[in-house]
Amino acid sequence: MVFKRHALLIGYSGSDIHRTLQGVPKDLERYKKYLMSTKGGSWYDKEITILYNTDISSINKTIEKIKNQKNDFVFFVYSGHGYYNDDEDCRYIGINRTEKLSEKRFSRLGESYQISIFDSCSEEPEIVNEAIQQPFEVTSEEDIENISSTRFRYEKKIKECITQRLKFYAAKKGDSAFDTNFGACYSQKLIDILMAATTEMDIVKAHDIATEEVIKETNNNQHPEKVLPPFVSFELEYLPGVVIV
Numbered sequence: 001m002v003f004k005r006h007a008l009l010i011g012y013s014g015s016d017i018h019r020t021l022q023g024v025p026k027d028l029e030r031y032k033k034y035l036m037s038t039k040g041g042s043w044y045d046k047e048i049t050i051l052y053n054t055d056i057s058s059i060n061k062t063i064e065k066i067k068n069q070k071n072d073f074v075f076f077v078y079s080g081h082g083y084y085n086d087d088e089d090c091r092y093i094g095i096n097r098t099e100k101l102s103e104k105r106f107s108r109l110g111e112s113y114q115i116s117i118f119d120s121c122s123e124e125p126e127i128v129n130e131a132i133q134q135p136f137e138v139t140s141e142e143d144i145e146n147i148s149s150t151r152f153r154y155e156k157k158i159k160e161c162i163t164q165r166l167k168f169y170a171a172k173k174g175d176s177a178f179d180t181n182f183g184a185c186y187s188q189k190l191i192d193i194l195m196a197a198t199t200e201m202d203i204v205k206a207h208d209i210a211t212e213e214v215i216k217e218t219n220n221n222q223h224p225e226k227v228l229p230p231f232v233s234f235e236l237e238y239l240p241g242v243v244i245v
Contacts (some may be wrong), residue, residue, distance in 0.1 A: 003155040004071045007035055007048045008062065008109065012080035012094045019081075023183040027079040027119065028052060030183060030191050035075065039195060039242045041154035042147040056099045066109050073158055073239075074110035079184055082120025084173045091169070093120055112163045115203055115239055119170040119184045121177045149245045157200075157240040166239060167227040168207050170214075175222050186224050189213045194241050203241035204228065 009031050013024040028050055035043040049062055066074065081094035091103045106116060170186035171177040178185040189210040194201070204226065211224040228238075 003073070003159065004069060005041075005043070005047055005073045005075070005155075006066050006069060006071045006109075007032075007043060007075040007077075008066060008106075009048065009050045009077045010054075010059065010080075010093075010095075011050075011052045011078070012096060013053060014081060021080060021179045021184070022181045023179045023187075024079045025052065026181075026183040027187045028077070030187070031077050034191050034194055037195065038146055038150040038245065039197060041240070041243060042150040053096060056095050056101060059095060059101065059105075063105065063109065071110050073113040074115075076106050076109060076114065076116045077119070077187075078106075078117070079119045079187060082118065082177075091118060091120070093118065108165070110165070113158055113161065113239060114165040116165070116167045117170075117187075117190075118168070119177060119187045121171055121175070146245070150243055153245050154240060154243045157237075157243060161237050161239055164229050164239060166203060166229075168203075169225050169227075170222070172223045172225045178218050178222055185217055185222065186210060186214050189217070197242040198244075199242075200240065200244050201242040202238040204238040206241040 009028045011024040011028045013022070014020040032048055032050065034040040035048060036045070049066075051059060051062060078093050082091055084090075085092050085102070088102065092100045093103065094100050103116075103118060108114070168190075170184060180188070182188060183191075190206060193206050193209050193213075197206075207224065207226055214222050214224050
């Protein structure tokens with residue numbers, strides 16, 4: 001049976017009522033490059049959807065499309081403005097200057113496996129058109145062979161894991177998420193770690209390393225966190241962050 005995967009990358013950089021986040025489009029671009037790299041699993045361009053400064057209608061249509069595809073694995077990223085809703089005990093993410101969505105809307109996009117990354121602030125509230133499509137060109141038979149082997153290795157590693165849905169947050173409740181012109185602090189650190197790896201690494205380990213670097217970089221003002229499923233076995237494998245062939 002063919003293994004089906006899809007990545008959904010959403011970003012909101014701000015408007016006249018929100019501070020502009022210069023790093024958001026850089027984050028989306030870098031996540032896509034990571035996914036399409038051999039270390040990230042050699043995703044095809046057609047398997048990646050990017051929605052930037054869009055609207056809820058477009059996002060809902062995309063979510064339904066992805067769910068109807070019955071993908072085995074979904075990689076989801078949000079980069080932009082957000083806050084923590086105490087009443088619902090969850091985060092809300094900004095879609096545009098007037099619309100927002102609960103993080104719960106993005107649960108269970110994948111049939112068996114999902115990685116969700118929310119790079120936004122998690123403070124109490126104080127008061128995207130499809131884009132960045134960069135073609136991935138295969139220029140030689142060697143490239144085709146590398147893509148084939150890394151896709152096989154990546155999917156094999158996923159199928160060896162028990163069903164799991166992992167969530168990673170750039171900031172714990174009450175924290176701001178720092179942004180730069182080169183990308184959000186957490187996403188920068190996470191992608192740098194994944195792309196620099198010389199051995200295979202699961203996504204949880206990469207997050208843990210990035211967490212330490214973010215805390216240090218922000219002088220203990222930003223604390224990433226994770227939500228993992230309650231495994232019974234101590235001998236478990238988390239979803240891959242880096243594959244090496």
